[in-house]
Amino acid sequence: MISHISQIGVYVSDQDEALRFYTEKLGFEVRELQEGSGFKWIEVAPPGAQTTISLATKDFPVGEKSKVGRYTDIAFETEDIQAMYETYRERGVRFTKEPELQPYGKWFAAFLDQDGNEFFVFQPER
Template sequence: MTINLSQCFIAVDDHDKALAFYRDVLGLEVRNDVGFEGMRWVTVGSPEQPDVEIVLEPPLADPGASPADRQAMAELLAKGLLRGVIFSTDDVDATFERLRAAGADVLQEPIDQPYGVRDCAFRDPAGNMLRFTQPRKS
């Protein structure tokens, strides 16, 4: 039996801003862009991982949600408390410089972690935390 990761989900409040970040800054490819019942889902992924996608979804992807639930989700998203993703890279320092130069919101500059990686962190335009990591060189 084989089990592989296929998709993960990130809530975004503005798909166009999210696309400008994930596609234009990170270099992910857009695989799908679907509208349904007034909502929008966009899938992006690394060209090096054709079988793994990130779904950029509305903060509360439920057309029957109450206004109070929508407001609560919007507040959590604004605080950066919903989801995060960890990307691997072969050069965390170059990745950091590219994202910083593009104006990404820096949370943590590259540092060596005691658990064997060098990493940095940013927030995407919706406030989600994104970490970029590489194994530390021995």
């Protein structure tokens, strides 16, 4: 039986630039960083998270340039969306949607990474 989601991929144009964005602006941890023969494998994750995000380029076997700068279908959760929004905004993260309480009872916001990949953040209603 499957126990959990191990990793998800996000396509980026420059892995080094993406690594700086995810660690410096979002505060993620580096979980894996391997280089060799013109190939680099990077996995990052929020502190304590089980699932990692692999920062892939169009040169990966299943990648293509058109996957960079897209809606990712990835949603994060936070305990305090307003504090997260203020912190990330001060760090230069671009938001496409400011925090707003949704009719279904969760707070919602959306932001872009350095390549324009879009992510959602939810906070359960308090």
